[in-house]
Amino acid sequence: MTAVLEVHDLSVAFGGIRAVDGVSFAAERNAITTIIGPNGAGKSTLFNLVSGLIPPDGGRVVLDGVDRTGEPPHLMQRAGLGRSFQITNLFFELTVFENLRLAAQRLENPMRFLLPVGRSDCALTRVDELIARFSLAEKTSELAGALSHGEQRRLEIAVALAAQPSVLLLDEPTQGMSHADTADTSKLIRGLAKDVTILLIEHDIGVVMDISDRIVVMHQGKKLAEGAPSTVRNDPAVKAAYFGHA
Amino acid sequence: MRDNVTAAPVVDRLALAMRASHVLVAIFVVAGLVFATVGVAMKDTFFLRLATEALIFAGLALSVDILLGYSGLLSLGQALYFGLGAYVAAVVLKEIPSFWVAMGAALVASLVVSILAGLIANRVRGVYFALVTFGLAQVAAKAVYNTRALGASDGMIGVPIVPIDLGVATVMSNSPAGFFLFTLAFIVVLYAISAYLLDTPFGRVLLAIRANERRVPSLGYSTRNARLAAYVLAAVVAALSGALYPMLRGFVSPELLFFTTSGNAVITVVTGGVGTLAGALYGSVILTVLKSVIGSMTEHHLIVIGLLFMVTVIFLPKGLMGFIRPSIERLIGGGSR
Numbered sequence A: 001m002t003a004v005l006e007v008h009d010l011s012v013a014f015g016g017i018r019a020v021d022g023v024s025f026a027a028e029r030n031a032i033t034t035i036i037g038p039n040g041a042g043k044s045t046l047f048n049l050v051s052g053l054i055p056p057d058g059g060r061v062v063l064d065g066v067d068r069t070g071e072p073p074h075l076m077q078r079a080g081l082g083r084s085f086q087i088t089n090l091f092f093e094l095t096v097f098e099n100l101r102l103a104a105q106r107l108e109n110p111m112r113f114l115l116p117v118g119r120s121d122c123a124l125t126r127v128d129e130l131i132a133r134f135s136l137a138e139k140t141s142e143l144a145g146a147l148s149h150g151e152q153r154r155l156e157i158a159v160a161l162a163a164q165p166s167v168l169l170l171d172e173p174t175q176g177m178s179h180a181d182t183a184d185t186s187k188l189i190r191g192l193a194k195d196v197t198i199l200l201i202e203h204d205i206g207v208v209m210d211i212s213d214r215i216v217v218m219h220q221g222k223k224l225a226e227g228a229p230s231t232v233r234n235d236p237a238v239k240a241a242y243f244g245h246a
Numbered sequence B: 001m002r003d004n005v006t007a008a009p010v011v012d013r014l015a016l017a018m019r020a021s022h023v024l025v026a027i028f029v030v031a032g033l034v035f036a037t038v039g040v041a042m043k044d045t046f047f048l049r050l051a052t053e054a055l056i057f058a059g060l061a062l063s064v065d066i067l068l069g070y071s072g073l074l075s076l077g078q079a080l081y082f083g084l085g086a087y088v089a090a091v092v093l094k095e096i097p098s099f100w101v102a103m104g105a106a107l108v109a110s111l112v113v114s115i116l117a118g119l120i121a122n123r124v125r126g127v128y129f130a131l132v133t134f135g136l137a138q139v140a141a142k143a144v145y146n147t148r149a150l151g152a153s154d155g156m157i158g159v160p161i162v163p164i165d166l167g168v169a170t171v172m173s174n175s176p177a178g179f180f181l182f183t184l185a186f187i188v189v190l191y192a193i194s195a196y197l198l199d200t201p202f203g204r205v206l207l208a209i210r211a212n213e214r215r216v217p218s219l220g221y222s223t224r225n226a227r228l229a230a231y232v233l234a235a236v237v238a239a240l241s242g243a244l245y246p247m248l249r250g251f252v253s254p255e256l257l258f259f260t261t262s263g264n265a266v267i268t269v270v271t272g273g274v275g276t277l278a279g280a281l282y283g284s285v286i287l288t289v290l291k292s293v294i295g296s297m298t299e300h301h302l303i304v305i306g307l308l309f310m311v312t313v314i315f316l317p318k319g320l321m322g323f324i325r326p327s328i329e330r331l332i333g334g335g336s337r
């Protein structure tokens, strides 16, 4: 197995709080690596460090063998990283179609950056794929802001996936979804792992155990444990820190 | 255009809205041609020149709309570039009476200044961006106001009449109908260039910045570069429009750089319709007509403009074009995406 994304000794502190404190792990190609941990454990902050939204105080982020520590988010995206957000982060006043087209735009030849959007064939083909895959065909002309919560969460994943990243970071994609939607979405995510390496943050422990290839447990900024689902489930320290609260 | 893979036809609202703007601008041009014909028939000078001025200020409003309507950036200092273009053109024309040299100089000057000022202004957003752009324009206005070589508070007079060599024909800048038609064509070209650029992936990035700037970097775009590009584009549009001013009036004055000029351009865009581009053209005509008609009756025309602004904001929050354009969209919609 090869690691597509490696994180070495990553740290950041906000004021006195060490939100992420010396975390190291690797995400294997086309596997689902899930980060779990109680509220405030530092999971989203870890994503922000990996995706370049926050520069780390220390440590390294290696993507496809290249050290990309401290690179800004738009360069991380171009290096092959896509991400979704815990709090739905879409272009609410634009349509579903336009959200996807924008997100897929990077696939287009850069020479077409100043050609009419209607000529962006690669992007438009990709949008059609996404619309089909995420069952958004009925909603393409609706404003993202007018979608139901579940639809918005689905679009959030589609937008993150649009530019065909090699690594996809999903921050609580099923957050606030109904049971049925959660089940569908976890199946969808499992399917995505066929062609993309996934780093997932998920609270629903059923989903976690079901779809993860590997689990990283965080607690108070530190990595508490790491391993296959069955190993992590039976780890006494994890039980005390995490499942104890759940 | 493209085979339909999905069942439901997708309407690209943004492209449709842009096409509706083109229709509105086409109507504007036809109205302009009719106006010019009537003007020539009646041997008019005053109204043709007033209309030319409206068109020149429409270019400034267009530049405000590129920033406000497409990138969500409120500039309270676009007069900086309008005045820059006007002064550069005036200075050049007094030395070398060549239209193209004057326009080229205005273009280069606005590129240089806007890249430098843009690096400063784009460090901040929202209200702070408005204040920084306001401040930059004030500094420039005061500097010009106190520079003897630029005529200080009096401005510069005696800008010569220039022939505008268009290859097929030559228009004299003092020909009321000729220069009106030339300015109409020129502003339409500025509109067309802006509309074209805003309908590209670049333009969509700007719209994305307006909609949700924080999300844009994760799509692979540097928001700083995109905002700077929009700022420079807007500056060039303002400066090229401003460069026509001394050709029309034969003089430039520091007022061109003052806040009233920047503020009027914002009012023009809000009245005409933010984010429509066409609104800048219509708005400028409305504002210029009101200013001169009411200005000839009372000194307090600013009160009327203030009232107009408030009435529009309250009753036509999307401006005149924002109100009309959806009907045009329905008329031309239903076609391809």
Ligand SMILES: Nc1ncnc2c1ncn2[C@@H]1O[C@H](COP(=O)(O)OP(=O)(O)OP(=O)(O)O)[C@@H](O)[C@H]1O
Residues within 6 Å of the ligand: A014, A017, A019, A037, A038, A039, A040, A041, A042, A043, A044, A045, A046, A086
């Ligand atoms: N930008 C910030 N400034 C200051 N403190 C922050 C910032 N972002 C996160 N924190 C703090 O860092 C800690 C970790 O937060 P983080 O959002 O990463 O947790 P999380 O594991 O994602 O939690 P949740 O499960 O609730 O989403 C918390 O104490 C949080 O208050």
Ligand SMILES: [Mg+2]
Residues within 6 Å of the ligand: A043, A044, A045, A086
């Ligand atoms: Mg979180």
